[in-house]
Amino acid sequence: MADATSGSSVSVDDLEAARERLRQAEAAVDDYGEDEAKRVTEAYDAATDLLSEYVESATGTGDFAAYVEFEERFVSLVEGLPDDLPTREAFEEANELLDRRRLSEKHFEQARNVLAPAREAAETLDERAAAREHLRETRRTVRRRLSTLDDEIQARERLVDLGSADLDAPTEELREPIEAYNDAVTDAFDRYRREASARDLLGLVSATDAYPLVDYEAPPASIRAYLDEAAVGTEPLPTVLDYAGYSRSKLTHYVDDSDRFRQTVGTNETYLSRLDATPLTVGWPPSVAGRLRRRAEELVAVVARFADESVVARARTVRDLTFRADYDHLRRAAVARDELTDAERDRLASGAVEAELSDRRAERERLRAALDADAPE
Structure with missing residues (x-):
C-alpha cells in the first residue's frame, strides 16, 4: 500500500483571513454607501474612458476637431453629475485642468491623478468583488483539502487495521x-x-x-x-487460429469459404487468442x-x-x-502480508501512522468547524 502523505494547502487562518478581507472591503463600501459608490464608479469610468479615447487625437497640434469634441464631452459629463455626488469636486478640478487651449498627454495624466478620490471609491467595489471571489475560492480549497484528508485518513485507518493483523498466522x-x-x-x-x-x-x-x-x-x-x-x-x-495465418491460396484447402473465414475469424482473432x-x-x-x-x-x-x-x-x-x-483471521493476515510494505511496517511499529492519523483527524475537525461557521456567500 503506497503512502499518501501530502502537505496541507489551506488552514483555518487562511479562511479567517479571507473573511476578514471581505469584512474590510464591505466596510469600505459602506463608508461611501452602496449606491453612492456605484454612482461614483459610473462617473469615474465614463471620465477615464474619455481620457483614454482622446489622449492621442486631442493632444498637441493634432486633430482640432477631436480636441473640441473631447472638451465638449468632458464638460457635459461633469456638468451632468449630481450636485450631491461624493467626490464631485475631483471631477470639477479635472475639468478645470483640461480647460485650456492646448492639451498634452501630461494634462491627461494629471487629470487621472486628480480623479484619484473617485478612483478610490470605484476600487472599493472592485476590492469587494475580489474579496468575495477570494473567500469563495478559499472555501473551495478547504473543501478540496477536506476531501484529501478523508482519503488520507481512510488510508491510515486501513494501515492501522492491517497492522493489527496476525502476520504469523498460517496463511x-x-x-x-x-x-x-x-x-x-x-x-x-x-x-x-x-x-x-x-x-x-x-x-x-x-x-x-x-x-x-x-x-x-x-x-x-x-x-x-x-x-x-x-x-x-x-x-x-x-x-x-493456425488457419488464420495461412495464405489465401493455402486456406482454400482447409475451409469452404476462405473469404468468410478471413472476414469473421480475422476480425475476432485477438478475442480468440486471449481465451x-x-x-x-x-x-x-x-x-x-x-x-x-x-x-x-x-x-x-x-x-x-x-x-x-x-x-x-x-x-x-x-x-x-x-x-x-478462522477464515477471516487467515484472510486478514494474508491481505496484510500482501499489502503492507516494509516501510509501512516500520511506520506502524514506530507509531508514525497513528500520529499522522491523529493529526489529520484534528485538522479535518478544525477545517469542518471553520467551514460550518462560515456563512456561504
Missing part, C-alpha cells in the same frame, strides 16, 4: 488449496482448449453468462454464428468469505462442464475454506 492453509485449484483448472482448461472443438469451447464460454462471478467476455455474435455453421467449427481453437483459464482462477489474497463462497459455487458448476471430478473437487475445497472458523 498457507488458504494459499495452498487455492494454488492447487488454480493449477488444476488452468491445466484442464488448456487441455480442453486444445482438444475440444472451437464450437464447443465458445459454447462453454457463452454458458458462463449464467454465472456473473465467472467473468468471461461473451463471444462476439458473428464468430459464434460462423463456428456453429461452418465445418471448421469442429476443429480445435488452436487449429482455427484462457484466468476467469476461472481465484486471486490472492482471496475475497471475503461470502463472495468467495458464492464464486466458488459458480466455479464448481462451470468447471464440471469440461474438467474431471478431481478438478471439481478442488473447486469444492476452495469453497469449503470459507466455512472455516
Whole structure:
C-alpha cells in the first residue's frame, strides 16, 4: 500500500483571513454607501474612458476637431453629475485642468491623478468583488483539502487495521488449496482448449453468462454464428487460429469459404487468442468469505462442464475454506502480508501512522468547524 502523505494547502487562518478581507472591503463600501459608490464608479469610468479615447487625437497640434469634441464631452459629463455626488469636486478640478487651449498627454495624466478620490471609491467595489471571489475560492480549497484528508485518513485507518493483523498466522492453509485449484483448472482448461472443438469451447464460454462471478467476455455474435455453421467449427481453437495465418491460396484447402473465414475469424482473432483459464482462477489474497463462497459455487458448476471430478473437487475445497472458523483471521493476515510494505511496517511499529492519523483527524475537525461557521456567500 503506497503512502499518501501530502502537505496541507489551506488552514483555518487562511479562511479567517479571507473573511476578514471581505469584512474590510464591505466596510469600505459602506463608508461611501452602496449606491453612492456605484454612482461614483459610473462617473469615474465614463471620465477615464474619455481620457483614454482622446489622449492621442486631442493632444498637441493634432486633430482640432477631436480636441473640441473631447472638451465638449468632458464638460457635459461633469456638468451632468449630481450636485450631491461624493467626490464631485475631483471631477470639477479635472475639468478645470483640461480647460485650456492646448492639451498634452501630461494634462491627461494629471487629470487621472486628480480623479484619484473617485478612483478610490470605484476600487472599493472592485476590492469587494475580489474579496468575495477570494473567500469563495478559499472555501473551495478547504473543501478540496477536506476531501484529501478523508482519503488520507481512510488510508491510515486501513494501515492501522492491517497492522493489527496476525502476520504469523498460517496463511498457507488458504494459499495452498487455492494454488492447487488454480493449477488444476488452468491445466484442464488448456487441455480442453486444445482438444475440444472451437464450437464447443465458445459454447462453454457463452454458458458462463449464467454465472456473473465467472467473468468471461461473451463471444462476439458473428464468430459464434460462423463456428456453429461452418465445418471448421469442429476443429480445435488452436487449429482455427493456425488457419488464420495461412495464405489465401493455402486456406482454400482447409475451409469452404476462405473469404468468410478471413472476414469473421480475422476480425475476432485477438478475442480468440486471449481465451484462457484466468476467469476461472481465484486471486490472492482471496475475497471475503461470502463472495468467495458464492464464486466458488459458480466455479464448481462451470468447471464440471469440461474438467474431471478431481478438478471439481478442488473447486469444492476452495469453497469449503470459507466455512472455516478462522477464515477471516487467515484472510486478514494474508491481505496484510500482501499489502503492507516494509516501510509501512516500520511506520506502524514506530507509531508514525497513528500520529499522522491523529493529526489529520484534528485538522479535518478544525477545517469542518471553520467551514460550518462560515456563512456561504
